[in-house]
Amino acid sequence: MKNKYxxxxxKLKLKITPKRIEILSILDRENYFKSPEEIWQLMKKRFKxxxxxxxYRNLEDLAEGGVIFxxxxxxxxxxxxxxxxxxxxxxxxxxxCKRVSDVDYCPEKEVINYVSKxxxxxxxxxxxxxxxxxxxxxxxxxxxxxxK
Amino acid sequence: MKNKYxxxxxKLKLKITPKRIEILSILDRENYFKSPEEIWQLMKKRFKxxxxxxxYRNLEDLAEGGVIFxxxxxxxxxxxxxxxxxxxxxxxxxxxCKRVSDVDYCPEKEVINYVSKxxxxxxxxxxxxxxxxxxxxxxxxxxxxxxK
DNA sequence: TTGTCTGCAAATCATTTGCAATATT
DNA sequence: AATATTGCAAATGATTTGCAGACAA
Numbered sequence: 001m002k003n004k005y006x007x008x009x010x011k012l013k014l015k016i017t018p019k020r021i022e023i024l025s026i027l028d029r030e031n032y033f034k035s036p037e038e039i040w041q042l043m044k045k046r047f048k049x050x051x052x053x054x055x056y057r058n059l060e061d062l063a064e065g066g067v068i069f070x071x072x073x074x075x076x077x078x079x080x081x082x083x084x085x086x087x088x089x090x091x092x093x094x095x096x097c098k099r100v101s102d103v104d105y106c107p108e109k110e111v112i113n114y115v116s117k118x119x120x121x122x123x124x125x126x127x128x129x130x131x132x133x134x135x136x137x138x139x140x141x142x143x144x145x146x147x148k
Numbered sequence: 149m150k151n152k153y154x155x156x157x158x159k160l161k162l163k164i165t166p167k168r169i170e171i172l173s174i175l176d177r178e179n180y181f182k183s184p185e186e187i188w189q190l191m192k193k194r195f196k197x198x199x200x201x202x203x204y205r206n207l208e209d210l211a212e213g214g215v216i217f218x219x220x221x222x223x224x225x226x227x228x229x230x231x232x233x234x235x236x237x238x239x240x241x242x243x244x245c246k247r248v249s250d251v252d253y254c255p256e257k258e259v260i261n262y263v264s265k266x267x268x269x270x271x272x273x274x275x276x277x278x279x280x281x282x283x284x285x286x287x288x289x290x291x292x293x294x295x296k
Numbered sequence: 297t298t299g300t301c302t303g304c305a306a307a308t309c310a311t312t313t314g315c316a317a318t319a320t321t
Numbered sequence: 322a323a324t325a326t327t328g329c330a331a332a333t334g335a336t337t338t339g340c341a342g343a344c345a346a
Contacts, residue, residue, distance in 0.1 A: 015320050015325060036311085051328045056311065058326090072220060072275055076336075077310065092259075092267050101267045107255030111240075111278060119240050119249045120283035127220055127277045130259060135268035163300060163345050184336085199303045204336065206301090224311075225335065301344070312333070319326070 012065040022046060023058050024067070027082035032098045033071040035079050071100070072129050094134035103130060160213040170194060171206050172215070175230035180246045181219040183227050219248070220277050242282035251278060 005024040009016050026042050027034060040055045059080050062068045071079040071093060081091065081100045092101040108126050115121050133141070153172040157164045174190050175182060188203045207228050210216045219227040219241060229239065229248045240249040256274050263269050281289070 017320075017326065019327085049328065052310095053312075053329085054327055075310095076224075076226075078224075092263055092269060092271075094269065095272060101269070103259060103262060103267075105255075105259055105262055107253075107258060107276065108278075110255060110258070111251055111253055114251060114253055115240055115278060115280065119251075120286075121240060121242065121249070121280045122286060123240075123278055123280040124243060125279045127275060127279070128255065129275045130256075130263060130271055131273045131275070132263065132269045132271040138268075138270060165301065165345075167302080197303065201304085201337075202302055208336095223335095298346090300346095302342085304340095306338085308335105308337070310335095313331085315329095317327085321322105321324085
């Protein structure tokens, strides 16, 4: 299990430090997106002296390496999410519980033509994120009773 | 022409102030996304004493009302864009010159099924933005000569 | 008039940076 | 040993807030 994260770091040419392993492990543990601050709090359980900048720097490096993903949030704050899905994909984000689900569909191919023909431009990247309510939260909601 | 903006503000139940008119006019003038700071600089030409918070507050209100759009940018900074397109649509953003072009295609319908069947969730909103190089910038680029 | 909008000054707060000490390879 | 990583303290900088005066309806 530890090897999984070591391999990831090795591929990114990042040194294998216990803190990086722990960050990946924390994010991999649950399908929720997390803020640097939250991750820092969890890290402090194991590393008494860890600094918040370390968390920020590592999250940034990992996201840059494409190993974790940034979640777009109105908070004007960064959130991160790890998933094992190696193929290009997108995310469904529950705005209630922060759970993330992979969406194995990418709209890029639908607009390549549009962009090249009509806009005569070249696509470099794209952002696609679906926000909503996950099934768990929908059930909670409905069990709270509520036509109103 | 002035009526266009007044009507917009009226619909949003916002008071019709010269500053709001000017913000809309500035954003409507060119197809570029702009930061609050940039807009503020432009505003100061007419309103000597205008404060930056006024710009922030109004941009936020207008975006909330769906009249202007937020552009997602790695700067961790807000940018705004105005377009006359009333139908639901998305944007192609030139990362070189900040020009925005409308994309009259929405991927939501492609994933409604996916989300309801496989994730069993409910979509509330979605974000789709295409980043690239516009035709103007591509031509500049290629005229700079460049196999390398 | 009445509630909204604005300017100003100050606060907030997530994120970043510099640098010396430490850990990884 | 050589280089990358980290902790700490301090800086940064976009955005927000409180409040009293000004303005739109």
